[in-house]
Amino acid sequence: xxxxxxxxxxxxxxxxxxxxxxxxxxxxxxxxxxxxxxxxxxxxxxxxxxxxxxxxxxxxxxxxxxxxxxxxxxxxxxxxxxxxxxxxxxxxxxxxxxxxxxxxxxxxxxxxxxxxxxxxxxxxxxxxxxxxxxxxxxxxxxxxxxxxxxxxxxxxxxxxxxxxxxxxxxxxxxxxxxxxxxxxxxxxxxxxxxxxxxxxxxxxxxxxxxxxxxxxxxxxxxxxxxxxxxxxxxxxxxxxxxxxxxxxxxxxxxxxxxxxxxxxxxxxxxxxxxxxxxxxxxxxxxxxxxxxxxxxxxxxxxxxxxxxxxxxxxxxxxxxxxxxxxxxxxxxxxxxxxxxxxxxxxxxxxxxxxxxxxxxxxxxxxxxxxxxxxxxxxxx
Numbered sequence: 001x002x003x004x005x006x007x008x009x010x011x012x013x014x015x016x017x018x019x020x021x022x023x024x025x026x027x028x029x030x031x032x033x034x035x036x037x038x039x040x041x042x043x044x045x046x047x048x049x050x051x052x053x054x055x056x057x058x059x060x061x062x063x064x065x066x067x068x069x070x071x072x073x074x075x076x077x078x079x080x081x082x083x084x085x086x087x088x089x090x091x092x093x094x095x096x097x098x099x100x101x102x103x104x105x106x107x108x109x110x111x112x113x114x115x116x117x118x119x120x121x122x123x124x125x126x127x128x129x130x131x132x133x134x135x136x137x138x139x140x141x142x143x144x145x146x147x148x149x150x151x152x153x154x155x156x157x158x159x160x161x162x163x164x165x166x167x168x169x170x171x172x173x174x175x176x177x178x179x180x181x182x183x184x185x186x187x188x189x190x191x192x193x194x195x196x197x198x199x200x201x202x203x204x205x206x207x208x209x210x211x212x213x214x215x216x217x218x219x220x221x222x223x224x225x226x227x228x229x230x231x232x233x234x235x236x237x238x239x240x241x242x243x244x245x246x247x248x249x250x251x252x253x254x255x256x257x258x259x260x261x262x263x264x265x266x267x268x269x270x271x272x273x274x275x276x277x278x279x280x281x282x283x284x285x286x287x288x289x290x291x292x293x294x295x296x297x298x299x300x301x302x303x304x305x306x307x308x309x310x311x312x313x314x315x316x317x318x319x320x321x322x323x324x325x326x327x328x329x330x331x332x333x334x335x336x337x338x339x340x341x342x343x344x345x346x347x348x349x350x351x352x353x354x355x356x357x358x359x360x361x362x363x364x365x366x367x368x369x370x371x372x373x374x375x376x377x378x379x380x
Contacts, residue, residue, distance in 0.1 A: 002052050004057065005030045009059070037058075072103045081104075146178065161187065175369050180199060214238065236297060267308070269307055276291070278318050279343070280343050323371070
């Protein structure tokens with residue numbers, strides 16, 4: 001438990017040091033100027049490891065750099081901000097004391113030093129430091145867990161399909177480290193492909209936990225059931241398992257599940273309460289992916305309508321979550337029309353489509369997760 005004593009008067013340093021050592025605070029360091037303090041704390045190197053300091057007793061009136069300015073300088077270094085600073089001063093100017101506290105000081109004590117008062121203020125400051133250290137360590141652990149959870153969630157995102165008869169591209173932009181948007185694609189057999197994009201209620205940690213749960217379920221559902229109607233009903237069954245009588249949070253998600261058969265030249269899909277998405281059929285006609293059920297998880301039993309569309313040569317699909325619509329502008333209708341127009345163009349370089357939909361400056365600090373999925377398939 002190191003305490004730094006900073007005063008240009010050696011007598012004051014001696015007196016305070018003696019008081020502290022008599023009270024059991026034996027780990028003290030005496031410094032005679034602000035510059036010595038900066039050197040000890042390595043202020044000029046923001047990435048340096050901070051020496052173990054729990055408290056600074058800092059004189060206000062010092063030559064060259066006074067205590068208030070020294071405090072301001074320390075506060076500019078992120079790693080030093082949690083060190084409490086008690087000003088020690090002979091000043092009776094209340095405005096100067098206010099300035100000292102505004103500069104980042106946690107307390108002050110006046111000269112001549114009163115031993116009882118000094119030790120009482122030190123105990124308060126050290127308790128504050130202990131709490132700040134606990135919170136910092138706790139936040140560090142939470143951050144580590146968040147980073148781990150983020151990696152787990154990213155690993156749940158499937159590899160994009162890159163086959164002779166189908167290819168995909170995606171823009172996945174979480175608003176937070178953990179997201180409520182998720183996509184998954186699966187090669188069912190030689191010429192059939194299952195693709196799902198869904199948006200969990202909310203975003204952040206709670207949405208991502210439910211998102212990871214349902215993403216593990218849908219992998220098996222798509223492999224075993226394949227058919228869009230059966231898959232959506234199975235996912236609904238699992239979502240309703242999360243509901244309890246005591247829990248009034250309605251867990252649900254919206255999504256679109258598509259099965260593309262490049263041999264039969266068909267697209268089967270279910271839109272479960274999701275923004276429509278669009279498909280360009282044979283480079284001629286743009287069709288919306290119409291809603292065929294409510295969101296997944298609202299009710300124990302849901303009616304699901306599957307739609308089937310045929311194509312002759314090729315099909316291009318653009319699927320997206322509502323976060324993308326919101327980011328494009330205040331009018332959701334206009335944003336939807338813009339996405340429909342983009343779908344009507346046949347994209348050779350799919351990697352640039354995100355810039356067409358959302359320029360980089362519109363992607364920053366968005367309140368909701370955003371995901372856009374472009375799929376291009378052709379008959380064999």
